[in-house]
Amino acid sequence: MTLTEPLLPDASGLARAAQMLRDGGLVAFPTETVYGLGGDAQNSRAVAGIYEAKGRPRFNPLIVHVADLAMAETFAVFDARARALAQAFWPGPLTLVLPLREGVGLSPLVTAELDSVAIRIPAHPVALALIRAFGGPLAAPSANPSGKVSPTRAEHVAQGLSGRIGAILDGGPCAVGVESTILGLTGPATLLRPGGIALEKIEALIGPVALHQAGDPLTAPGQLASHYAPAAPLRLNCGPEPDAVHLGFGPSPEGIARATLNLSPSGDLTEAAANLFHILREADRLAGPRGRITAAPIPDHGLGRAINDRLSRAAAPRPSDGSA
Ligand code: TXA
Ligand code: MG
Numbered sequence: 001m002t003l004t005e006p007l008l009p010d011a012s013g014l015a016r017a018a019q020m021l022r023d024g025g026l027v028a029f030p031t032e033t034v035y036g037l038g039g040d041a042q043n044s045r046a047v048a049g050i051y052e053a054k055g056r057p058r059f060n061p062l063i064v065h066v067a068d069l070a071m072a073e074t075f076a077v078f079d080a081r082a083r084a085l086a087q088a089f090w091p092g093p094l095t096l097v098l099p100l101r102e103g104v105g106l107s108p109l110v111t112a113e114l115d116s117v118a119i120r121i122p123a124h125p126v127a128l129a130l131i132r133a134f135g136g137p138l139a140a141p142s143a144n145p146s147g148k149v150s151p152t153r154a155e156h157v158a159q160g161l162s163g164r165i166g167a168i169l170d171g172g173p174c175a176v177g178v179e180s181t182i183l184g185l186t187g188p189a190t191l192l193r194p195g196g197i198a199l200e201k202i203e204a205l206i207g208p209v210a211l212h213q214a215g216d217p218l219t220a221p222g223q224l225a226s227h228y229a230p231a232a233p234l235r236l237n238c239g240p241e242p243d244a245v246h247l248g249f250g251p252s253p254e255g256i257a258r259a260t261l262n263l264s265p266s267g268d269l270t271e272a273a274a275n276l277f278h279i280l281r282e283a284d285r286l287a288g289p290r291g292r293i294t295a296a297p298i299p300d301h302g303l304g305r306a307i308n309d310r311l312s313r314a315a316a317p318r319p320s321d322g323s324a
Contacts, residue, residue, distance in 0.1 A: 018133035030171030031122040036140030061112035091123035093196025177274035232287035
């Protein structure tokens with residue numbers, strides 16, 4: 001077991017992290033959405049290490065993180081829609097799936113040998129400073145063991161991956177709290193994963209976006225049914241129950257549940273997204289080994305769509321149930 005170094009995102013911490021990346025090592029770093037587990041996207045040994053550390057299936061490709069549009073255009077082919085979206089929302093929580101440029105040095109493991117690449121510019125000063133200090137693209141999935149709740153704080157990363165990765169850059173809690181929206185643009189615009197940029201904002205810019213249907217060939221292979229899973233079973237769209245830990249949204253009844261955690265007492269979807277993964281972890285801890293979790297209904301618009309996507313995967317039957 002290697003030692004995972006905690007690093008502060010100051011000049012010396014960033015220099016140390018960049019050197020580890022150049023040596024093919026793995027560094028967890030903050031983005032505005034969740035913490036990413038970064039490795040050199042042009043080094044297959046580093047990329048293989050990412051799959052290994054997460055226990056992630058190799059058919060599930062990674063997002064390439066770049067510091068600017070010029071770096072993005074080195075690896076992906078942009079059409080007018082992609083340029084308009086990049087201009088409006090980058091840096092920010094939008095990932096574009098675009099045709100891959102061949103022979104530009106990305107490890108084929110990053111794209112799981114597809115002919116498309118998922119790419120984004122994160123809106124976090126530490127992420128951008130790290131990419132610049134390293135000087136190239138970073139492949140980075142969320143920094144959690146595959147299938148588990150995503151990390152929005154450095155301590156969440158340490159809980160899941162300590163001893164399996166080189167370092168964790170601590171940038172405090174993530175502001176957005178759910179992963180980027182993934183938009184497929186290799187054909188008609190298709191929503192592959194709802195996330196930190198609301199679909200309504202994308203449609204306002206480029207017109208109607210198709211919703212991905214299960215079984216479509218153009219799919220984000222990582223969108224497995226069970227994901228973001230706490231240890232305790234989770235039931236959605238219900239009120240508090242005496243023997244369960246309840247996730248409330250908006251003003252919620254007191255004193256009925258075993259414990260009540262509130263995603264946003266004022267009913268604000270942005271706040272609820274920012275709190276979601278931390279509160280899921282807290283609920284799991286409070287529920288204990290034989291406990292259960294219930295969750296209030298969340299409005300299904302704006303960021304609510306991403307929250308409901310994560311909650312429904314967190315509630316889905318687990319592979320270990322023998323039912324998925
Ligand atoms: O906010 C985020 O997007 C975070 C931060 C770290 O940037 N990253 C993240 O990565 O959520 P990950 O690996 O947990 O999710 C990446 C998703 C997966 O569902 C994967 O299948 C999809 O992106 N994906 C990657 N490349 C793709 C491609 N070429 N075509 C379709 N889907 C792709
Ligand atoms: Mg993930």
